[in-house]
Amino acid sequence: MDPVLELEAVSKCFQRYRHPRDRLWELLFPRTSRVQTFQALENISLQVEPGRTIGIVGRNGAGKSTLLQIVAGTLTPSSGRVKVRGRVAALLELGSGFNPEFTGRQNVFFNGQLLGLTPQEIRDRFAEIVAFAEIGDFLDQPVKTYSSGMMVRLAFSVVAHLDPELLIVDEALAVGDARFQARCMKRIRELKEKGTTILFVSHDANAVRMLCDEAVLLEGGRILERGNPNWVLNHYNQLLGLEDRDNYRPLAQETQQAGLCYVEQAAHPNRHGNGRATISKAWLSGSGLQADKVLQGGDLTLTFQLQIHQDLPDALIGLSIRNLYGVVIYGTNNLQLEKRPKALAAGSSPELSFRWRNQLNAGVYTISIAITSEDCEVYDWIDEALVFEVVNDRFCEGVIDLGADLHWISEFSSPAAIATSRDSLGSTSPSS
Ligand SMILES: Nc1ncnc2c1ncn2[C@@H]1O[C@H](COP(=O)(O)OP(=O)(O)OP(=O)(O)O)[C@@H](O)[C@H]1O
Structure with missing residues (x-):
């Protein structure tokens, strides 16, 4: 079977200024540019077979979000080729894909149509989407009035119920209260069982170990490792080194x-x-x-x-x-x-x-x-x-x-x- 996703030598460069004052400098002296080119992704090649769940791990700034935005089509690569077979639904940035002036209901239809579903197909799934999101009467309010929790519930519900061939989830966004996390993960597991191909970004090694068939470790915009989750995560843990332990803070004692x-x-x-x-x-x-x-x-x-x-x-x-x-x-x-x-x-x-x-x-x-x-x-x-x-x-x-x-x-x-x-x-x- 053909891969659902093929990336061939994908690179992404961003232009950025080292200091805010450099931007001002450039305005004053347009011929002397102080912009620097930053390579966020370098020569990424990856094929994902249908039905696989791939965990993407890497330290902060490794390039995970940039990679996934390129796969989702919200960012264009500076060079290289991206080929996706079928519908892609992504939960990447909070509120992305939603028009803030539209109501939740309108956004569900808007997103469904962006994914290539007919109005009837969206209507068939609508009740399920709304039941999962649990936003009650807010469904007919503009999305700009939603709390971040409501936004994430609706966004997750939309991407997880429109039967994409490729689902991209940034685990950091699928959070909320414990009950919502449990429901999100249950839905992701159901989609996996149904054969949906999933790219799952997470900082949590256990999550990737338990959910994913394979893991990809990004570091400095490159693929450092790809393969068995245990193997890749051992490497990831080495990279994290003491960093995590330094950040670990024991609980206060007022907790009993x-x-x-x-x-x-x-x-x-x-x-x-x-x-x-x-x-x-x-x-x-x-x-x-x-x-x-x-x-x-x-x-x-x-x-x-x-x-x-x-x-x-x-x-x-x-x-x-x-x-x-x-x-x-x-x-x-x-x-x-x-x-x-x-x-x-x-x-x-x-x-x-x-x-x-x-x-x-x-x-x-x-x-x-x-x-x-x-x-x-x-x-x-x-x-x-x-x-x-x-x-x-x-x-x-x-x-x-x-x-x-x-x-x-x-x-x-x-x-x-x-x-x-x-x-x-x-x-x-x-x-x-
Ligand atoms: N629009 C942009 N302009 C300039 N630099 C950017 C832009 N987007 C991302 N970057 C830079 O590219 C690098 C990779 O960022 P990215 O958000 O993909 O990392 P990440 O692995 O998702 O990090 P995190 O785990 O912290 O979310 C970072 O150094 C980031 O500062």
Whole structure:
């Protein structure tokens, strides 16, 4: 199959002044130009096959946005060739692609037509776009009156529902509250599963590792590495070096012991089941910071209130915690925990809770909850019912904070002292 995207020796130069006063100088003395040419991209060649998700990583100023703007057609290259097969939809700059004087509704049609969809095709998707964006009555207000959060919700919804062949997402823009992040990432995963080709820009190595089939590392306007995400990201982490750690600031200590609670999910879009029993409420509580933020390391409790509508022979009640990239981090249910209910009579409203130590690392997570029969007849299932964000005081890599401990052994200078220290720690060497 032909590649969806082909870049051949693409370069981009910008003209810029070193100091603002140079601009004035040039106005006063037009023959003595002080403009400098800056090469933002140099000789980029890249082919992307259909259905691939490619992560673009690189330090600030590496050229990621410039590259993606060239692919999206909002910037022309200084030299080289760009070929895109099919529709490209890009979420690059906040508000780009929107006419501020038009209403949200008009902008949806305007963008759809720019992407080559017929008015009927846009009408067919309109309800879905509006439902996802959740901007309510603002749909008929001019976009210039929107908050940045509303703008990003509508912009993401438009690009993610117009069935592009190539979707370009700058992850930095797909943020907002934890719930919106979870919905964005879910939609991106759905598009990936449908075979959409995706270019995904991110500073978050974990995001690229989990979502992308391949990664491209840009540095100084050139491709430094392309290939397996793990391999490329190791290189990226080396580049970041201590930079990140220097920027890391531990949390202030005023953060303890608020509660957090999620209530009724009556009309949840990701809900299904035959209704013989329903989950009337589910909520999470523990050491929190704000409504949907919890601290790493504390206890979390997920409580369910159930409503039994018909006598049930048995029930399996469970939860599944996923990260934003759909990876299941943990799941369990009452059978695995050997807690069978005594009776499930019609009209009863049992309540139960799961409690665990929160070892998740910083990030956004979702919890799917369900009640089914032991042989998987689904009574009620709410996918990604709860969304919460974990905040971690300590910096560590990965999804779980195992809270490793460290004991120096080699600070003892003599072999005898090392042996003594090993004895006192009760440790054995790997070879013993
Ligand atoms: N319109 C412009 N005029 C002059 N220089 C520009 C222009 N746009 C980008 N640049 C420069 O080109 C370089 C690459 O910028 P770009 O925004 O593509 O980097 P990036 O990798 O997306 O960075 P970040 O991660 O910070 O968003 C930067 O040094 C930037 O200052």
